[in-house]
Amino acid sequence: MHFSKPQVDLLIWILVVKLTPTYYKNIDHLLNDFGRFRELSSWRKEFKRDWLHAVNTPITAPLNPKYRPDPHRWVCTCPNLVKTRFLICKHLVQSVHPVTPTFFLEVQRNRTIPFWAHLLLVPLNSCPPPLATAAIPVPVPGPVNEEEIESGDEASDGVEDDLVDTFCQQLDTKTFQEHMLTHVKNTCDFCDGLEYQIQFNDYRMLTILERNGSSFLRLADNCLSRE
Known part of the structure; x- marks a missing residue:
């Protein structure tokens, strides 16, 4: 009597033993991200491409007096800044020290100025960033959705200056x-x-x-x- 419907019994066995544990495992990965690698957002590839394009775009000298790039606040009065998706322009990109490849993996987007935040975004008239081989302390990101623009950075300018001075002192004389x-x-x-x-x-x-x-x-x- 127990095997009167072997096909149904086999289906139930497959659902309970083979299929259900896989879904339980996937749900557990979605709800708990401890020790799990998070895939980077798709916009970072396009951001890197636009950034490198801005770096290689020549700037006519002398600079137009109407353009006032401010890398500390990451704002510029040039018309191209507001037209770009990532709020970058050649004046701002070329007014900071060259960045390392890890910059494109760790930089954070903010809703308010400065629109981009990272330890390597140091203006040219400030202390240079640490060497690329040095370990850069980066805060561990929390369980947030990177597809959305990340919340604004609450760190003040004074704290950022302290970080820059610390890196300068670490450089070998x-x-x-x-x-x-x-x-x-x-x-x-x-x-x-x-x-x-x-x-x-x-x-x-x-x-x-x-x-x-x-x-x-x-x-x-x-x-x-x-x-």
């Missing part, structure tokens, strides 16, 4: 001096070459210098204006 001396020597040699080019009145050289070296020229102007 000898390594810092070697790097600075190398940059100073290369800059002096390059300036000697530019001075030699003046006699030829080559406007192409001037155009290339202002286009490709606009970030360095702006940094030099900002530093000299504060003396």
Whole structure:
């Protein structure tokens, strides 16, 4: 009598023994994320592509006085900023130190200014970020949905400055001096070459210098204006 309907019995056995445990396991993974790898949001790939495009886009020098990029608050008065999906423009991207590949995996979006928050977003006129090989403390993300824009960062500017100063103190003094001396020597040699080019009145050289070296020229102007 118990085997009068073997097909139904087999179906029930498959549902109870084979199928149900799999669904229980999937539900447990959805409700409990301890020790489980979270897949990154799809927008990060497009964000990285747009960021690299902005980095490689030349900026015409001198900079239009109407454009006032502020990397601390991550705002700019150029018209392209409000048109982009990720609220980035070439003026803001090129006004901060180069970022490492991990930046694109860890950067956070905010609903209020600054719209992007990360320890590597350090303006050029501030202390440089730590070396790429150094371990960067990153807060462990909570169980939030990354498809939505993450909540605003509550950290104040003073706290961010303290973090930057801490990283500066951790840099090796000898390594810092070697790097600075190398940059100073290369800059002096390059300036000697530019001075030699003046006699030829080559406007192409001037155009290339202002286009490709606009970030360095702006940094030099900002530093000299504060003396």
